[in-house]
Amino acid sequence: MFYKTSQKFQKVTKIQVLTLLFILIRTALNLLLVVNIQKIIDYIAEKKHTQLNETLIHITIILGFYGIVLFIAQYFLRQLFYIGKLSIIENLYQLTINKPISFFQKYSHRHLVSNITIDSNKISDWYSQGIIIFLTQVIILVTTLCLMSFYHGIITVIIFTTILTCFFIVKMITKKIARLTSDSQHLFADIHKAISESFDGIFxxxxxxxxxxFTNYMSHKLTKQKYINQKIAVYFSLYVSISSFVAFVLPMISLLLSVLFILNSQMTLGAAIAMYSLTRLLHEPIRVIADKLNERDIALQTQKNLHHIYSPTPKISYQSLPELKTLNIAIQSFNYNNKSILCDVFFSLNRGDVLIIKGESGVGKTTLSHLIMNTIDTHQLNGTIMWNDILLNEAVIYNRFSSILKTTQDPFIFEGSILENISLGDIFSQEEMDTIIHIVGLEEFVKEKGLSFNLLESGQNISGGQKQRIGLARILIRKPQLLILDEPTSALDKSLSQEIAKKIIHFTKAHHITTIIITHKEEFDMFARKTVQL
Structure with missing residues (x-):
């Protein structure tokens, strides 16, 4: 799993290397400042004015470079945060959108959106900047301890032993906080859901x-939330206390130990100040390394939780269906979720025929279209769907969507122009576009607004009839061999429905498109070769 995700971060590898490089340069300059400050103090004590002046010049130059390097390192680090996050979202979206339709029937859309937009943060935090910050802090810790041992080995051993103990305690605490925070987030999501449900059922x-x-019901959930928050507060207090100990108390201990060795003439004053400064530098590595290790654990666990997305989709070399000559449907029965949906459905169509399917709501009209398109589980199908001599309900090697297209009662409209919603990035001639706009009765609308008119999400700024006709245009312009129209004029008035029905049939006849129309209305009746009543 780590390898698969790392592959998707090729875009950020260069920035990761640059970030690591500049953070290491910053660290080296930081340690160099400490060494030069130690020299200044010793030169002052020894009254070596020439060396003191030279060292002050060195420090001034170092400080200038330090400011520049600090800016560059922070810039690259911030770039990693954004690019890494977007790369993971892009990767997860690409993996998800290429899953079969059955995948989207198994997992709720809200769940998948949460996986892509929220869970992706937990992965990208580690794989983009997290791993770089972890490596740099480890290097800072090791180099700082090495420099401390140069000044005084015994004090370094004492400080290192204390810090190691603090590190394991901090790591344990951060893991507890992470687990409790996760519980808190899940419970808060339940609270959000409960509030929403109560308002939905307010009548x-x-x-x-x-x-x-319902007030008592909500109070019970909030009491659980308060209990978790109290536990988080306790662990967070311990975390802050230990961090403060490392940041403020430990340097003081280092200084007191140094004073003892100064009194015994085993250290200079400059070395004591250097030890104090270096001990202060250890606070960030201890805290950050523990945090990043937990961040890594969360990233790996999140990847396991997203197994349904990361698991590879079987690669099938699909073939296009041959030219349709006859379509034969012979269904003795079809059950879905152990419920009888279809029974005794028999009909056949030749190329270019028009068939109307009618029936009350819930008798299986739309289900029949799903069976033809193989967008529903066919294991409980007792019957055959024949495309020429191909058993369509068992022929998995054929790409139905290259030959069979269907309009839906609630067309998909996304935020983009009318042209983008119809073409979906495909190239069509102006003549083809004008013809389809005419067929679906959008001429006046397009003349007034233009094809570049921007539609809002779900078509919030247009009428239901306009949405339906844009959905019709999207399918008709692609001229499928088999066209399935599911209530194609349900949102239109009678006069417009009759006009569009006539144009659609004329278009399908001209292009020899076999057409199945699912409808409650009568505007297509006069054009149908046969009608099936379910």
């Missing part, structure tokens, strides 16, 4: 006078 709550019942 029933009011008429049954159950406000107190």
């Amino acid at each position: 029933h709550i009011k008429q049954l006078q159950k406000e107190n019942y």
Whole structure:
């Protein structure tokens, strides 16, 4: 799993290397400053004015470079944060969008959106900047301890032993906080859901006078949330206390130990100040390394939780269906989720025929279209769907979507222009576009707004009839061999429905498109070769 995700971070590898390089340069300059400060103090004590002046010049130059390097390192680090996050989102979206339709029937759309937009942060935090920060802090810790041992080995051993103990305690605490925070987030999501559900059912709550019942129900959930928050507060207090100990108390201990060795003439004053400064530098590595190790654990666990997305989709070399000559449907029965949906459905079509399917709601009209397109589980199908001599319900090697297209009652409209919603990035001639706009009755709308008119998400700024006709245009312009229209004019008035129905049939006849129309209305009846009543 690590390898697969790392592959997707090729875009950020260069920035990671540059970030690591400049952070290491910054660290080297930081340690160099400490060494030069130690020299200044010793030169002052020894009254070596010439060396003192030279060292002050060195420090001034180092400080200038330090400011520049610090800016560059922070810039690259911030770039990593954004680019890494976007790379993971792009990767997860690409993997998800290429899954078969059955995948989207198994997992809720909200769940998948959460996986891509929220869970991706937990992965990218580690693989983009997390791993770089971890490596740099380890290097800072090791180099700082090495420099400390140069000044005084015994003090370094004492400080290192204390820090090692603090590190394991901090790591344990951060893991506890991470687990409790996760529990808190899940519980908060439940609270959000409960509030939403109660508002959705506000009429029933009011008429049954159950406000107190739901208030108590919500109070019970909030009490759980308060208990978790209290535990987080305890662990966080311990975390801050240990961090403060490492940041403030430990340097003081280092200084006191140094004073003892100064009194015994085993250290200079400059070395004591250097030890104090270096001990202060150890605070960040101890805290950050522990945090990043937990961040890594969370990233790996999140990847396991996203196994349904990361698991490879079987690669099939699909073939296009041959030219349709006859379509034969012979279904004795079809059950879905152990419920009988279709029974005794028999009909056949020749190329260019028009068939109308009618029936009450819930009798399986749309289900029949799903069976033809293989967008529903066919294991409980007792019957055959024949495309010429091909058993379509078992022929997995054929790409149905290259030959069979269907309009839906609720067309997919995304935020983009009318042209983008129809073409979806494919290239069509102006003549083809004008013809389709005419067929679906959008001429006046396009004349007024233009094909570049921007549609809002779900077509919020257009009418239901306009949405339906844009959906029709998207399918018709692609001239499939088999066209399935599911309630194609349900959102249109009678006059416009009759006009568009006539144009659609004329278009399908001209291009020899076999057409199946699912409808409650009558505008297509006069054009159909046969009608099937379910």
